[in-house]
Amino acid sequence: MSISETIQSVGFLTDIRESALVYPIIMSTHLACIAVFGGMILMTDLRLLGIAMKDRPVTEVVNQFRIWKRVGFCIMVTMGALLASSEAVKYSTNPFFWAKMSFLVLVAMHAIIFRPRVYNNTAEIDRAPTLPGIAKLAGALSLTIWLGVLSMGRLIGYYEGPGSPGKPQATITRPVNIGQLTR
Amino acid sequence: MFLAEANPLNASELIFPTLEVIHIAGFAVLVGTIAIVDFRLLGLGLRRQKAAEVARDLGPWTLIGLTMVLLSGPLMFSSDPDMYYLNRSFQVKMVLLLVAIVFHYTVHRKVALSEAAGFGSKAVAWISLALWVSIIFGGIFIAFV
Numbered sequence: 001m002s003i004s005e006t007i008q009s010v011g012f013l014t015d016i017r018e019s020a021l022v023y024p025i026i027m028s029t030h031l032a033c034i035a036v037f038g039g040m041i042l043m044t045d046l047r048l049l050g051i052a053m054k055d056r057p058v059t060e061v062v063n064q065f066r067i068w069k070r071v072g073f074c075i076m077v078t079m080g081a082l083l084a085s086s087e088a089v090k091y092s093t094n095p096f097f098w099a100k101m102s103f104l105v106l107v108a109m110h111a112i113i114f115r116p117r118v119y120n121n122t123a124e125i126d127r128a129p130t131l132p133g134i135a136k137l138a139g140a141l142s143l144t145i146w147l148g149v150l151s152m153g154r155l156i157g158y159y160e161g162p163g164s165p166g167k168p169q170a171t172i173t174r175p176v177n178i179g180q181l182t183r
Numbered sequence: 184m185f186l187a188e189a190n191p192l193n194a195s196e197l198i199f200p201t202l203e204v205i206h207i208a209g210f211a212v213l214v215g216t217i218a219i220v221d222f223r224l225l226g227l228g229l230r231r232q233k234a235a236e237v238a239r240d241l242g243p244w245t246l247i248g249l250t251m252v253l254l255s256g257p258l259m260f261s262s263d264p265d266m267y268y269l270n271r272s273f274q275v276k277m278v279l280l281l282v283a284i285v286f287h288y289t290v291h292r293k294v295a296l297s298e299a300a301g302f303g304s305k306a307v308a309w310i311s312l313a314l315w316v317s318i319i320f321g322g323i324f325i326a327f328v
Contacts, residue, residue, distance in 0.1 A: 028323040
């Protein structure tokens with residue numbers, strides 16, 4: 001058995017894959033986290049760009065959302081990992097899945113690069129007469145990377161796998177493709 | 184049937200996923216901004232700002248998110264109206280959406296803008312969160328019922 005076959009043959013992952021209810025519940029939870037906690041990431045980015053919540057100090061926005069963004073990120077990743085590992089064979093050959101993982105590596109790199117200079121340096125940003133360029137850069141890049149994660153994540157469901165002719169197929173006239181991977 | 188085939192949205196296979204991405208980004212803005220106000224009402228974040236300030240800050244963004252989902256959603260619906268119209272999850276989602284929008288612009292707004300904290304405002308925050316999260320579940324389950 002290949003690694004991906006071994007992963008998805010684990011008992012509870014097989015149960016998830018074969019359950020008509022658990023799989024969509026996990027997927028909905030994944031999406032609900034995108035909405036609630038992704039929304040917080042988004043508003044933090046827009047604050048760093050000086051577009052939203054301009055009357056609130058950057059320090060407030062960054063610090064108050066930080067714990068929730070972390071909690072949300074953990075739930076989101078757990079749900080995503082369950083979805084992917086329960087269908088490991090299909091995901092491991094899905095180019096959009098790997099594109100999404102690459103964008104998530106960029107998320108980590110973004111954090112490493114900008115945390116000391118922006119997210120842990122908000123007092124100085126608030127003192128500056130105008131928003132420093134590096135804060136705007138951090139916000140703009142974060143938005144771009146997360147849009148990449150979102151787009152690639154959605155396209156995972158449209159890839160029909162090797163052997164199908166040509167490019168990714170979209171079932172346009174009957175858009176039930178969210179569940180395509182499980183059917 | 185006729186509608187689905189004649190719809191130019193079905194001409195390219197990239198249009199539907201693009202609409203979905205706009206829809207998801209839109210509900211992240213919509214639900215995310217409402218959730219921030221709810222978290223504030225629950226005392227879970229932005230405690231140094233008044234709930235009314237947070238709500239006023241985020242109101243325009245909530246409207247932007249709502250516009251994004253209300254533009255992309257009906258377009259997706261038009262790609263296959265028969266399927267959606269008869270889909271139980273879609274029907275439930277539409278009812279919940281209507282309730283959530285009315286709730287948001289009446290009770291929720293009133294509570295967020297009045298400075299009164301307490302049991303009532305917390306209940307409103309929980310109802311708001313529950314409504315919007317249910318709508319997301321309703322959207323995903325369209326593909327599974």
